[in-house]
Structures are given as structure tokens and as C-alpha cells.
Amino acid sequence: MPISYFQGAMLGLLQGVSELFPVSSLGHSVILPKLVGWNIHQKDPYFLTFLVATHLATAIVLLGFFWRDWVRIVKGLGRSLRDREIAPGDTDAKLGWLLVVGTIPAGILGLTLQDQLRNIFASPQYASIFLALNGAVLFGAELLRRRAPATDADDDARIARTVGWRDSVLVGAAQAIALIPGFSRSGASMGGGLLVGLSHKDAARFAFLLATPIIGAAAVLKVPELAGSQGNGVRGPAALGALCSAVTAYLAIRFLMRYFETRTLTPFAVYCAAAGTAAAIYFAVS
Amino acid sequence: MDRRRLLVALAIVLGIVLIAVAAVYWAEPARSLPSFFPGHQAGSSHHHVKHGIASFLVGLACFAFAWFNTGPKKSRPTS
Secondary structure (H helix, E strand, O other): OOOOHHHHHHHHHHHHHHHHOOOOHHHHHHHHHHHOOOOOOOOOHHHHHHHHHHHHHHHHHHHHHOHHHHHHHHHHHHHHHHHOOOOOOOHHHHHHHHHHHHHHHHHHHHHHHHHHHHHHHOOHHHHHHHHHHHHHHHHHHHHHOOOOOOOOOOHHHHHHHHOOHHHHHHHHHHHHHHHOOOOOHHHHHHHHHHHOOOOHHHHHHHHHHHHHHHHHHHHHHHHHHHHOHHHOOOHHHHHHHHHHHHHHHHHHHHHHHHHHHHOOOHHHHHHHHHHHHHHHHHHHHO | OOHHHHHHHHHHHHHHHHHHHHHHHHHOOHHHOOOOOOOOOOOOOOOOHHHHHHHHHHHHHHHHHHHHHOOOOOOOOOO
8 A cells, every 4th residue: 555544644634734834735745754754755646646635625624614705705706797897895706806816827827837846846855945945935924014904894804905906916826836845825825915915814814715716626626536546545545634634724724813813924934944944954964 | 999998809809719728628638739739748648627627717717807897887885
């Protein structure tokens, strides 16, 4: 069996946390097996199939967590299409179209660059260096962020008012950096949100909403591989990994939504810089 | 033709082109795609389904842009 049940559970637990924490899930899933000496090759089809299952679980958890918001957003999209305009006070419609506009560049860049970037950079050595650089990106976002004005409007109203169309394209495109193992999708989109003037809490909320269709679509499109011959031998560990991933993703999102009400990206930046540097040195000398 | 009408016309044409491109991606294997298409690969029988989906969705986005820009002018806050 290419991945044991124990390995599947461990990687699933790690995936659920690191997909939503701004610390690069792909980077961790590339670095960890090498660090603990597991004979798992990240470019092998069975490992990619395993990742599909854990990503699908994370996307379902994200969708479930924000289900009521998504219902409102989809209704807002429908309302705007019916009226052929985004009414000035229609927060749900504006947020929905911001998410559409932000998802397009991320989707296009993902489709066109994913295979090339992963083939080049999916090694533990590269991933550890990029993880350290991810720390620098998070630091940079904190240093350069615009101060969000304190208002008592609801979360989505603040996001819809603060984020412009061009901002949404830039934040969405920033997610593409996560195609390189070591850089974090949520870190890039949260950092982008801070740069365009969102608070930490709103940047996290926008990042999670933006991540849901991308993670979900990427996983759903690869589900046939899990069901086909590539899934042979990994379906059991993948199912366990997906379950573990779902549990930790749920706990992670609950934690992060409270955490970012008062805290910043700095601790994650410190962790990425330290862990990436330590892993890079370890791989260089071992 | 004013700038807005020109943009709408361009969006409609681009939308039609992108949906046609999506159909080509779905119908033809990588070896039969025109050489200037991303994903063209000589000798490959792989169908680039995801490229087709992306092209289709961007085409729909172009139509949505045209739809909004040809609607009646009415800007009143709803709440």
C-alpha cells in the first residue's frame, strides 16, 4: 500500500489545519514526509489522488461553515442578474460578483501553471525555502497594510464597500502563488486583503469565501481519478485522511475566525520563517 | 459607437469565441488542438476538460458583463 492508514491520518490532520492557516498545506505535505523519513513521492499519481480527497473534505467543510452566507450570496447574484444591475445597497450581490471576479484569475493561472510549477518545485528543499519566503510575504503584508477604518457595519458590508473590482482581481490572482509548494493560498489572499484596506477579520473571511470555489472545483474535477485506477490502493487511507482533514479544517476555521478578530498574521510569519529555514538547513546538511 | 457600446460588443464577441474554444477543448484531444492553443501536445490523446471549463466560465463572465452594461439605468439603494 503506497500510503498507510497511519500516514493517511497524519497527513489528513495536517492538511486540514495547514490549508486554512496561512502556512501552506502543500508545502507541509511535501516537507513532512521527507522529514520523518516516509517513502512518499509527491509527484506520484497516488499521492495527488490522496490530496484530492483531503482537499474535497476541506472544501465541503468551508462550504458548510459559510453555508448561510453562500445562500445569501447566490441569491444576491441572482437578484443582480434579474435586475441587470448591482444595486448600491445590495451587499450580497456586490460580494458575490467580487468573488466571481477574484476567482477568474486564480482559476486561469491555476489551470495554466499548476502542472509546470509543481513539476519544477515539488521537492522538500524548494518547499522549505519557499515556506521561509512565505513568512517574509506575511511579514510584508503586515508592514504594508492599510489601517482598516473602525465601523460597526456588518462584515460583508465592510468587505463590499472596501474591496473594489481591481482589488478583487489582484487578491484572487495572488492566490496563484500557492501553486508553488511553500507559499500559502490563504496567506496570499489574506495579505492581499490587508493591502487593500480590510481588517484582519474581514481579510480572513474574504480569503475563505474566495478559497471555497477554487479548492472545491479543483478537487471535484479530480474526483474521477480517485474513483478510477489511480485510486487503487489509496482509497482507504484517502477516506481516513479526508475525515481527519474535515475535522481539523472545521476546528481551524472556527479558531481563525475568532483569532483574527484581535490578532495579526505575525505569529504565522514567524513560524513559516523559522520552520522553513530550519527545514532548509536540515535538508542541506543531511 | 460610444465606448460603452464598443465594450459590450467586444464582450459579446469574446464570450462567443471563448465558448467556441471551450467546445474545441472538450471535443478534440490535445494532439488535434490548434498549435496556438495552450495545452496543444503532439501525439497526446488527452482531453483538456479543465481548460474547456475555464474557457466556458470566462465566456459566461463576458456575457454577464455585457448583460449588466445593457440593462436599464436605475440606481436606488435597496436598504
